[in-house]
Amino acid sequence: MAIKPKLFKQMTKLIAGSMSAGRYDVRLAESDAEVIDAQKLRYRVLYKESGGTVTPQMLNSEQEEDEWDEIAYHVVVLDRRNDNHVVGTMRLVSSTALKDAQQFYTEHAFDITGLRARYGKLLELSRACVSPDGRGGAILMLIWKFTMQFIEQNQYDVMLGCASFKGTDYLEHTEILSYLYDKHLASPELMPIPKPAVHSVSIKSFSETPGKGKERGKVPTMLRGYLKIGAHISDHAVIDPVFNTTFVAIYVDASYMFGSNHALVNKSVHH
Structure with a gap:
């Protein structure tokens, strides 16, 4: 996969600086080599470590890549003490960068017609991962802070x-899914709806089980960050054998994240 030169030209028009914490720097990838390093990290964490289904192409390249990489902004955390190797990454795909008839990655599993109708400018976050030897918090914190700044600016x-x-x-995740359903369910008009082709399960079918829906301690760190700024989830969970995961759709209205001024600016721009 090679990024087209015009993509980096486009990036210069964004407000996207950098941040640092200790030995780590975070910014958008600035070269094909950095994107490839991010893809290699994704392969190691999202497939090899998590037990996903690896294709022959992945075995040869040791990279995880797809059609959205070419149009995405790749957040990378670089380790200055280790030749600036990529030790953390997040992929950002803007609705303004999607090609004709191209959907978000999320839309392979969910119909997000409600979200598209409500909001003018959408940003999809995906492929977040951190190197196993850097999971003490600093790398994830940098990814999170940089991405929130990117969204606001x-x-x-x-x-x-x-x-x-x-x-x-999914039965291994009934407590956390029940908690999310009880406390952070999307409104009906904005609800991401699972597509018929995917294997999904209704969270409501087990959320009313006595004793369920009360556990919050098992919420992963990244998801906890989303919930703190007003995240809402789908009422169905999708079973994904490719990545060996169970997942829900999630979204956050930026006006909840940054206040009414952000919403007023966007209203004047998009409406």
């Missing part, structure tokens, strides 16, 4: 994506 209306839990046995 570039005036996105909503961010969306999928929140995943390891393993395809």
Whole structure:
């Protein structure tokens, strides 16, 4: 996969700086080599470590890549003490960058017609991962802070994506899914709806089980960050054997994240 030169030209028009914490720097990828390093990290974490289904092409390249990489902004965390190797990454795909008839990655599993009708400028977050030897918090914190700054400074209306839990046995995740359903369910008009072709399960079918829906301690760190800024989830979970995960659709209205001024600016721009 090679990024087209015009993509980096487009990036210069964004407000996208950099941040640092200790030995780590975070910014948008600036070269094909950095994107490839991010894809290699994704392969190691999202497939080899998590038990996903690896294709022959992945075995040869040791990279995880797809059609959205070419149009995406790749957030990378670089380790200055280790030759600036990529030790953390997040992929950002803007609705303004999608090609004709191209959908978000999330839309392979969910119909997000409600979100598209409500919001003018959408940003999909995906492929977030951190190197196993850097999971003490600093790398994830940098990815999170940089992405939130990117969303605010570039005036996105909503961010969306999928929140995943390891393993395809959804019964192992009933407590956390019940909690999310009880406390953070999307409104009916904005509800991401699972597509018929995917294997999904209604969370409501087990959320009313006595004793369920009360557990919050098992919420992953990244998801906890989403919930703190007003995230809402789908009422169905999708079973994904490719990544060996169970996941829900998730979105956050930027006006909840940054206040009414952000919403007013976006209203004047998009409506």
